[in-house]
Amino acid sequence: MIDLDAHVAKGPLRVRSLWSGEGPERIARRVLRRRRLSFALDVVVAVACAALVVLGSRHTATVAARLATSAPPGAAAPAAAMETFRDGSVAELLGRDADLRVEQETPQRVVARLQGGARFRVVHNRQRTFEVQAGEVRVRVLGTIFSVVQLPSGPTQVLVEEGHVQVAWLGGATELQSGEGGVFPPPDAGSAESPSPAALADDAQPLSGASSPPPAPDAHATIGTRGTWRDAAMKGEYGQAYDELAASGHEGVRDEAADLMLAADVARLSGHPEQATAPLRRLCDRHPGDRRAPVAAFTLGRVLLDDLGRPAEAAAAFERARLLWPRGPLAEDALAREADAWARAGHADRARAIAEQYLARYPAGRHADVLRNVASR
Amino acid sequence: MTSPRAKLRLIAPEPAGGPSDSGPRLRADDTGTTTIEPSLDSLYEQYATFVGAMASRILGRAVEVDDVVQDVFACAVRGLRRREDAREIRGWLAKVTVRRCVRQLRFRRLWALVDMAPTPSYDRLADPAAGPEERQLLVEVYRALDRLPSGERVAWVLRNVEGETLERVALLAGCSLATAKRRIASAHDKLRRDLEGRRP
Structure with a gap:
C-alpha cells in the first residue's frame, strides 16, 4: 500500500520535465500569429461596431429622430450635446445638425456662432456681454434663458424664457422680453409662415385664466x-x-x-x-x-x-x-x-x-x- | 522612435543556484551602468528550462507543456521589458507560468466534456531517479489531480511537487496565505481519499 503522507513527508515528489527543448523560433512565429490574430480581431470588432452604428442610426431615423433634428425652441434636447462656458453658462444644442463655435470668451465678452438651434441658459453677469450670432442675426444678453433656431428657410427664430435679450440684424434691432419670441430678420407683414415680432406680440400671448395666480415677478x-x-x-x-x-x-x-x-x-x-x-x-x-x-x-x-x-x-x-x-x-x-x-x-x-x-x-x-x-x- | 526601456538595468547579480547562474548577457556602458539585452533568445536560453519544468509538474502532459512554454515567452517579449531588476524575472516568469497553467487546466476540464480521447498516461512523468513505488504513486496522484479544481491542484503541486514554501505558493497562485493553506489541505484530503479508494 502506497502512503501518500509518507512520501510527501520525505520531500517533494520527483517529476521530470516534459518540455521538448525546442528553440525560440516557434515562439517568434506564435507571437507573429498572435499579433495577426489580434489585428484581425480588431478589424472584425471595428467593422461590427461600424455596422452597429449604421444599423442603429437607420433604426432611429424614425419620426422621432427626424423631429429631433429640427428640434423646437423652448425646451432642451436631453440627449443633445451640451456646451458649457467658463462662467457656467450652458448651451444645449437642439438636434444633431446644430453646431456652436465659441469665437471669443473673455471675462468681458462671449461671442458664439450658432448653426442650427440651441437653448441658452446664460449666467447673469453685468460685467460681460454674451452674444450669439446665428446667420444674419445677433442676439445679445446679460443673463437669461433663451433659444435660437435657424429656420431652414433662412431666418432665425428667437424665444426668450427669462430676462430680456437684444436682437440685431442688418437694418434693425429690437428687444425681446421674457415670454416673447419672433423670427428675424422680420419678414413681410403678410407672411403667414413667419409672423413679425409685432404680430407675435399681439396674438401670441399665453392663455391667462381668470383663476390663475398673478404673473410671477421677474x-x-x-x-x-x-x-x-x-x-x-x-x-x-x-x-x-x-x-x-x-x-x-x-x-x-x-x-x-x-x-x-x-x-x-x-x-x-x-x-x-x-x-x-x-x-x-x-x-x-x-x-x-x-x-x-x-x-x-x-x-x-x-x-x-x-x-x-x-x-x-x-x-x-x-x-x-x-x-x-x-x-x-x-x-x-x-x-x-x-x-x-x-x-x-x-x-x-x-x-x-x-x-x-x-x-x-x-x-x-x-x-x-x-x-x-x-x-x- | 526609441523606447526609453530598450535595455534592462541589472541592479544586482542573480543569487547563486537559480537558472540564471550563467548570468544574463552583461554589458557596461560609458556611465558604468550595467545592462542586459532583453532579447527573446537570451531570455529563452536562460529560463525556458525553468518554465518547462514548472509547467511539467503542474500539468503533467507533454503536449500542453510546450504550449505553455510558448505562451509564457510570447508574453515575456512584452512583459519582461517592464522589469528593471533581473531578480524579478524568474519570479515573474513563475507567476505567469502558474497563471497559464491554471488557464490550461480550466480549458482541459472544459474540453473533457466533449473530448472522447482516453485519459493520457502519466507513466513518463516520474524522474528517472524515482523508485518503482514512487513512479506508481506519481501516476495515481496525477490521475487523481485531474479530478481536482484547478486552484487546489496548483496549490498542492506547488507545495508538494515544486517544493515551494506556503508563502511562495500564495504568491504564485495569487491568493492569500490562508487560502493557499486551505486549498493545499483540501486537495491533500481528496487525494488521500482517492488513492485509498482505488486500492484493493
Whole structure:
C-alpha cells in the first residue's frame, strides 16, 4: 500500500520535465500569429461596431429622430450635446445638425456662432456681454434663458424664457422680453409662415385664466435673493444646486413660476430628469396663466418622451403646451411632437389624427414631410 | 522612435543556484551602468528550462507543456521589458507560468466534456531517479489531480511537487496565505481519499 503522507513527508515528489527543448523560433512565429490574430480581431470588432452604428442610426431615423433634428425652441434636447462656458453658462444644442463655435470668451465678452438651434441658459453677469450670432442675426444678453433656431428657410427664430435679450440684424434691432419670441430678420407683414415680432406680440400671448395666480415677478428679482441652490444654479453649477435643493426638500422651492422653472432646470441639467417632472407639472397646474407655463409643458413633454420613455404622458404634455399658447411659437412643434409621442405610445389612430391636424394647420410647416408619412399610415 | 526601456538595468547579480547562474548577457556602458539585452533568445536560453519544468509538474502532459512554454515567452517579449531588476524575472516568469497553467487546466476540464480521447498516461512523468513505488504513486496522484479544481491542484503541486514554501505558493497562485493553506489541505484530503479508494 502506497502512503501518500509518507512520501510527501520525505520531500517533494520527483517529476521530470516534459518540455521538448525546442528553440525560440516557434515562439517568434506564435507571437507573429498572435499579433495577426489580434489585428484581425480588431478589424472584425471595428467593422461590427461600424455596422452597429449604421444599423442603429437607420433604426432611429424614425419620426422621432427626424423631429429631433429640427428640434423646437423652448425646451432642451436631453440627449443633445451640451456646451458649457467658463462662467457656467450652458448651451444645449437642439438636434444633431446644430453646431456652436465659441469665437471669443473673455471675462468681458462671449461671442458664439450658432448653426442650427440651441437653448441658452446664460449666467447673469453685468460685467460681460454674451452674444450669439446665428446667420444674419445677433442676439445679445446679460443673463437669461433663451433659444435660437435657424429656420431652414433662412431666418432665425428667437424665444426668450427669462430676462430680456437684444436682437440685431442688418437694418434693425429690437428687444425681446421674457415670454416673447419672433423670427428675424422680420419678414413681410403678410407672411403667414413667419409672423413679425409685432404680430407675435399681439396674438401670441399665453392663455391667462381668470383663476390663475398673478404673473410671477421677474425671475432675477426673486431668484438669488434666498437659498444657496438658486445661487449655485445661477452660477451654472447645477450639480451642486441639485444637491442643495435635494437637501432642502420640497420646502426649498417656492410656489412661483420662476422658482419652479429653475428647480426643473436644475434637475434636468444635473442629470435627474425624473425630478424635473414635479416642478414642471406644478408650474402648469398652479400657474397656467404665466408666460412660462407653455414652455414648462413643452419641456415636460420632452423630458417624458426623450428621457423617461413615457410617450403617452408626453403626448398629454405637448397637447397642454399648445393649448396653453395656441398661437405661440411652440404650438407648431408641440403639435408635431404630440403626433410623434402618440406614435411611440402605439396609438396609431391618435398619431394619424394629430398629424392630419398639423398638416391642415401648417401645410408648409417644418415637420410636414415627416408627418405626412405618419398621416398616410 | 526609441523606447526609453530598450535595455534592462541589472541592479544586482542573480543569487547563486537559480537558472540564471550563467548570468544574463552583461554589458557596461560609458556611465558604468550595467545592462542586459532583453532579447527573446537570451531570455529563452536562460529560463525556458525553468518554465518547462514548472509547467511539467503542474500539468503533467507533454503536449500542453510546450504550449505553455510558448505562451509564457510570447508574453515575456512584452512583459519582461517592464522589469528593471533581473531578480524579478524568474519570479515573474513563475507567476505567469502558474497563471497559464491554471488557464490550461480550466480549458482541459472544459474540453473533457466533449473530448472522447482516453485519459493520457502519466507513466513518463516520474524522474528517472524515482523508485518503482514512487513512479506508481506519481501516476495515481496525477490521475487523481485531474479530478481536482484547478486552484487546489496548483496549490498542492506547488507545495508538494515544486517544493515551494506556503508563502511562495500564495504568491504564485495569487491568493492569500490562508487560502493557499486551505486549498493545499483540501486537495491533500481528496487525494488521500482517492488513492485509498482505488486500492484493493
